Amino acid sequence: xxxxxxxxxxxxxxxxxxxxxxxxxxxxxxxxxxxxxxxxxxxxxxxxxxxxxxxxxxxxxxxxxxxxxxxxxxxxxxxxxxxxxxxxxxxxxxxxxxxxxxxxxxxxxxxxxxxxxxxxxxxxxxxxxxxxxxxxxxxxxxxxxxxxxxxxxxxxxxxxxxxxxxxxxxxxxxxxxxxxxxxxxxxxxxxxxxxxxxxxxxxxxxxxxxxxxxxxxxxxx
Amino acid sequence: xxxxxxxxxxxxxxxxxxxxxxxxxxxxxxxxxxxxxxxxxxxxxxxxxxxxxxxxxxxxxxxxxxxxxxxxxxxxxxxxxxxxxxxxxxxxxxxxxxxxxxxxxxxxxxxxxxxxxxxxxxxxxxxxxxxxxxxxxxxxxxxxxxxxxxxxxxxxxxxxxxxxxxxxxxxxxxxxxxxxxxxxxxxx
Numbered sequence: 001x002x003x004x005x006x007x008x009x010x011x012x013x014x015x016x017x018x019x020x021x022x023x024x025x026x027x028x029x030x031x032x033x034x035x036x037x038x039x040x041x042x043x044x045x046x047x048x049x050x051x052x053x054x055x056x057x058x059x060x061x062x063x064x065x066x067x068x069x070x071x072x073x074x075x076x077x078x079x080x081x082x083x084x085x086x087x088x089x090x091x092x093x094x095x096x097x098x099x100x101x102x103x104x105x106x107x108x109x110x111x112x113x114x115x116x117x118x119x120x121x122x123x124x125x126x127x128x129x130x131x132x133x134x135x136x137x138x139x140x141x142x143x144x145x146x147x148x149x150x151x152x153x154x155x156x157x158x159x160x161x162x163x164x165x166x167x168x169x170x171x172x173x174x175x176x177x178x179x180x181x182x183x184x185x186x187x188x189x190x191x192x193x194x195x196x197x198x199x200x201x202x203x204x205x206x207x208x209x210x211x212x213x214x215x216x217x218x219x220x221x
Numbered sequence: 222x223x224x225x226x227x228x229x230x231x232x233x234x235x236x237x238x239x240x241x242x243x244x245x246x247x248x249x250x251x252x253x254x255x256x257x258x259x260x261x262x263x264x265x266x267x268x269x270x271x272x273x274x275x276x277x278x279x280x281x282x283x284x285x286x287x288x289x290x291x292x293x294x295x296x297x298x299x300x301x302x303x304x305x306x307x308x309x310x311x312x313x314x315x316x317x318x319x320x321x322x323x324x325x326x327x328x329x330x331x332x333x334x335x336x337x338x339x340x341x342x343x344x345x346x347x348x349x350x351x352x353x354x355x356x357x358x359x360x361x362x363x364x365x366x367x368x369x370x371x372x373x374x375x376x377x378x379x380x381x382x383x384x385x386x387x388x389x390x391x392x393x394x395x396x397x398x399x400x401x402x403x404x405x406x407x408x409x
């Protein structure tokens with residue numbers, strides 16, 4: 001089946017993509033670019049990198065500006081999926097793990113557009129996802145931490161980091177869903193090259209909420 | 222315990238079979254059987270269940286757009302002693318006993334009212350639904366005991382005099398205890 005993968009550039013959407021290509025034809029990636037001021041400041045730098053990731057993957061990328069309000073973001077998702085359908089997608093793959101709110105939205109939009117909906121990470125144990133991406137050779141860094149020590153920011157997720165997160169498990173949601181942390185994949189097995197961060201800086205908002213703003217990157221083949 | 226996958230696409234098993242497997246394998250040895258392993262014919266569905274000596278089975282759900290499992294022959298299931306049908310499995314059990322499924326599309330989290338005492342749940346709860354077909358509470362066959370409702374829909378039933386249960390929602394999402402309670406049921 002031809003599918004579109006909902007792609008944020010983080011570990012979950014990249015793992016979902018890897019699982020999707022094993023059984024289906026990925027015709028495009030869909031990235032929703034937040035357009036609120038907060039998102040511009042805190043998420044924009046990393047969402048913007050999806051273009052470079054798509055280049056590394058050699059896959060077409062659909063980018064849709066996504067307002068911060070419920071109705072606007074739903075409209076953006078629908079708009080993006082309609083374009084994916086025009087590119088031949090019959091199904092959509094997401095990296096959703098546990099949010100029934102998100103799952104309900106995706107399922108309803110897919111139903112409306114008559115698309116198959118795949119959520120291969122659904123209800124996965126969060127630590128097991130971290131272990132899997134490390135075993136698969138992903139290079140993934142933390143680009144935002146909230147309620148988690150700033151010392152994780154910019155660090156690559158490896159066995160040692162997972163052990164640290166496991167110790168903190170009672171205090172944070174280790175999968176980063178719900179804003180505990182956000183990740184960026186610099187390399188995974190489908191990438192033709194590796195993304196290198198050349199310049200970055202830490203932006204602090206409040207307390208333990210900090211973002212790694214990536215200013216300059218390059219793709220090394 | 223046997224887990225029956227009716228998924229047309231293997232990628233959907235990650236979503237509808239794996240979470241159930243992770244819950245039941247804490248209580249029992251689990252074997253997964255795919256209804257569509259070789260072909261999509263009716264025979265394949267029936268054959269893969271025949272000769273399977275497990276007494277207890279869970280028929281897992283599948284994607285909203287996946288519904289041709291209703292064309293398969295599931296009559297070998299009647300030889301099982303203890304069954305739990307989740308969503309698609311609920312529909313399969315309904316069909317096995319000639320209950321009439323109505324077009325009821327439900328996607329999302331809704332409140333469920335427990336209406337009859339049973340070993341799977343004790344009181345009202347919220348559950349995640351993802352289906353296009355369901356039984357209406359006012360038109361179930363006589364041998365169906367309605368255990369829970371969601372609006373006019375039968376959210377859970379038991380086939381009288383059998384340990385066959387059907388739930389129209391996905392308990393693996395918000396109500397893992399229902400699957401655990403089923404796994405703990407003693408086969409008579």
